[in-house]
Amino acid sequence: MASLETSPAAGSAGHWVDRFRSEAAGLPGARLPWLLERRQAAIQRFAEQGFPTRKVEAWRYTDLRDVARLPFAAPPAAAVGIDRLPSVLDDASRGPRLVFVDGAFRAELSSAGSLPEGVTVASLAAALETMPDRLEPHLGRVRPSPDTPLAALNAALWTDGAFVHLARGAALDRPIELLFLGVGGEAPAAHHPRILIVAEAGAEATVIEHHAGLGGVYFSNAAVEIVAEAGARLHHYKLQAEGAEAFHVATTTLAMDRDAAYDGFVLTQGARLSRSELRPWLGAPGIECRLSGAYMVAGRQHADHTSVIDHAAPHCTSRQVYHGVIDDQARAVFQGRINVHQDAQKTDGYQLNRALLLSDQAEIDSKPELEIFADDVRCSHGATVGDLDEEQIFYLRARGIDRAAARSLLIAGFLMQAVEEIRIEAVRDGFAEKVRGWLDARAAGERRNA
């Protein structure tokens, strides 16, 4: 139950409310009454709740005090020169790309490429100028939850982000890349990137959401809204590789209609503290929803993966597979909830979280929940936590592979198992490359220490 008492962190909510008051007039779409109204309602909701404390059940394992405490300013306006943009794709498979630096759209770094008929890929602020009618039905309207105060903060303060619109039956064969770079300045900065993806009936596309950091202390508070209309197919892959000092909180809400398919994956490796919260709403029969992920955390990192899947209609399937490794004093949190509503008969829900603890100080907190109100369902979840299997290590050592190599081989295999859930090959390869990169760096570190 969300406690309404004034939490110690709630005091800092005032900082953001003040920011809203002084900045509201200059925010994108300030001239649109409907948007201003939504922004005001959002800041009101945030002001009421403030930053969630650990007393709130959904935030039991993730402490936002460090975020709440810091006086985040607006990012510096000075344009930073970027020589090379990170990407998970090789040049051959690259498609349209939007680049944001510290939350601001950078047209000179972006390339829309040639888009097929019916596909719009634009900055959200620009789209608000040119096609507000397309945004109005969805922006801030995709199953907002009263339990997500940080999404409300984003809804009030966002300055830019991406708008992807796929008209009925439109299809894009190349992935759309949305790259959010956090550069950070002298003082801690905050930005609130916002993404709205609308796939009309029968449309299909692949979107890569890539958050990367170049250092510095900053707070990226993302909100993603996805609408998948009847029969639409969306592949949405997120790479979270924020800077080592960064805070990353992202709330993704997803409204799906009949026979829509969503294939999502999150790879988490960056940020000092991160939380990826996914809230799909399966509102009509025949939906297939896949949410998977892998995480690799070390040092003092804290990574939280939370999902709340609502099976509100019969004959839907959901599948979640998360594999993670936790090294040093890092901590990982997995909270997954499957809600099966009363009439959602023939639901098939599956959820698996497996974690490997690689050090004596690492910690994993796992809370896989099932809440079921329909009887003709098949739901299961599993969670395993532990170290690598000694027998598997022995098997490899018996074949002449040394212990360290055997361990990294098994860790790689463990993470790849999750990465295999990605259906688009080019992306799968790119994400696998990231996993290997992380493991190689770790192995190099171990060798140095040895």
Add this chain to the structure above:
Amino acid sequence: MAASVDPVREFAEQKYKYGFYTDIEADTAPKGLNEDIVRFISAKKEEPEWMLEGRLKAYRQWLTMAEPHWGKLGYPPIDYQDAHYYSAPRTKAKPKSLDEVDPELLRTYEKLGIPLSEQEILAGVENPRVAVDAVFDSVSVATTFKKKLEEVGVIFCSISEAIRNHPDLVREYMGSVVPAADNFFACLNSAVFTDGSFVYIPKGVRCPMELSTYFRINAKNTGQFERTLIIADAGSYVSYLEGCTAPQRDEHQLHAAVVELVALDDAEIKYSTVQNWYPGDENGKGGIYNFVTKRADCRGRNSKVSWTQVETGSAITWKYPSCILRGDNSQGEFYSVAITNNMQQADTGTKMIHIGRNTRSRIISKGISAGKAQNTYRGLVKIMPKADGARNFTQCDSLLIGDRCGAHTVPYIENRNRGARVEHEATTAKISEDQLFYCRQRGLSAEDAVALIVNGFCKQVLQELPMEFAVEAQKLVGISLEGSVG
């Protein structure tokens, strides 16, 4: 299916079997809760000063606490002033032996299927296997086979008696597993507990028979606050079983118990519960509110505690029998069947706290929900940094019968040791048409088929019960689900 349902429904009209009331003159404390009531209870029990002090301290603490509401339970606010906190059958003098116990009471227990006469059991069976402590409202009315148990040094008596006769043991252990301030209901219990059982098994003794306590709520508008303490000294073993029933009434009655188990080096305690408090009628009228704190402290090396529970009764169940695995190599087990039908609500599970090295725990939970009931498994497995080699396996299965009930699983897994291995599995399903068809085709009636399938679903747990009770529990599983097929 519709045509075959009717006979099942008819059969289900059968009422709660233990819903009768014994008309017996009783000593009852005035309604309400205050320091005077606490003093009254303590005086009735002829308790020493230190016990009264403890009760008053707990009562004052309780006043500062708030009732917890994190469970998935819905019920109107409980008025703690609207109940009697003490009620005991009136007797002229303390009965010295079973012969002096009010025959009306003996008849009550007989009716419940709990014979309190030692001879009768002796006549039927060569070696009596079960000793019983019978608790009626706020007092223990009889404890059987005390002499025989004393021969091997086992102390089995009511807690009130233990406070008077074995104060050193009680002072050392009571509150050491569940401190008074542990939670709201435990704190209330610490202030107003009336009776319950006390067991002490000396070093190296294997208790020669099953020990059992039978709790009966009889009086109207009373709460029952039992307190049980079991100490298994080094190298000892005991198997203990509790059962409970209450009359059928339209008002809710509160039951808030505290059970503490202490297992020292190499000791083993097997604790089984068959909870069959009055569940209320099909509209949710009446029934017991069951808020229970049960915890075992595996203090010694190689100690083991095994909880087995069959929860079929109560309007509301809030109960998490737990193990603190402190001693190296200690083991905790939790086997649970929780059945909710009609308007019943259960939020139950366990906590396994791994502190010592090579500690092991196993959780098998079977939840069955029918009618408009809500059944929640809520559990915590926590591995502390020093618990090298700790292992846990958890399996939570839920079965739904009907589309107006709910089954929920809320496990918390917290691991801070890389050498530990924790595995958790949960599934939710319904009785498949295929299974039902297969049974029906072989001539089983619909309700027999359901009872058979459900018993198979629960088998892993039921087989952990002492043999004498396993049969009874199997029947109970069938009865609790009557009227749920359709």
